[in-house]
Amino acid sequence: MSSSLDQVTAYLPEGLLPKWLLFLSVVSIGNSIQAYVSLAGTREVYSGSGSSPSPVTPLSARTFGTWTALSSIIRFYAAYNIHDPIVYQLALWTYGLAFAHFFSEWLVFGTAKWGRGIAGPAFVSTISLSWMLAQWGSYVK
Template sequence: MSSSLDQLTSYLPPGWLPKWLLFISVVSIGNSIQAYLSLAGTREVYAGSASSSSPVTPLSARTFGTWTALSSIIRLYAAYHIHEPVVYQLALWTYGLAFAHFASEWLVFGTARWGRGLAGPVMVSTVTGSWMLAQWSSYVM
């Protein structure tokens, strides 16, 4: 297993950001698959307000899984092509849109509430988006 991982990461540009983007892509593909197989994980993110239950349906879970898969593919491309301005920008947009989506579902629409399910995506989108903005000049040519 280690040699497969080493082989996969050997094609990455140097630095921690490409490795992080690859890691998040792999984890997100797993989340996408899970969204197609079970409602449990998606219901943990979209737990509903304190007074209502989760609004997640099989259709909304699969839609979320598809959206996550698309974001994962863009982020995977960015991990390997981080010096390409358009690819970098697209990946950065995925984190900005994810943050806006999760924040609005929590603070505006009330379909999500703060907890383990929401904390992960909010933290990843915030940290990674900030990291990418801070590292722009280090990677984009």
């Protein structure tokens, strides 16, 4: 008897990148739900600069949750359709926008300070964007 994980991944294309995209998609849906339920996680990401408090409001947290859910859906489709150049490009854009967003909030706007809250999204967006760019020719024909 196969496990539930085997059933979910049975239709994924070969390779680690599709599994990574699926994993991040599932984690991101959890983050989206959390953004609607509590301000704590979003406030950890957007913790404000040294002297200013977190700028997170209930509306901005829900907006962030919606944006994260949309990105998650695109990444989910990319995990299963990684050979489709349009879907691959859309997933690339989600990571490129996340990269630009998180780094600009940290370095330009000062709504985030370097720490646990921003490090995770910054690393994930950087690694995923770099990995997808490097693997384009392996998946998209």
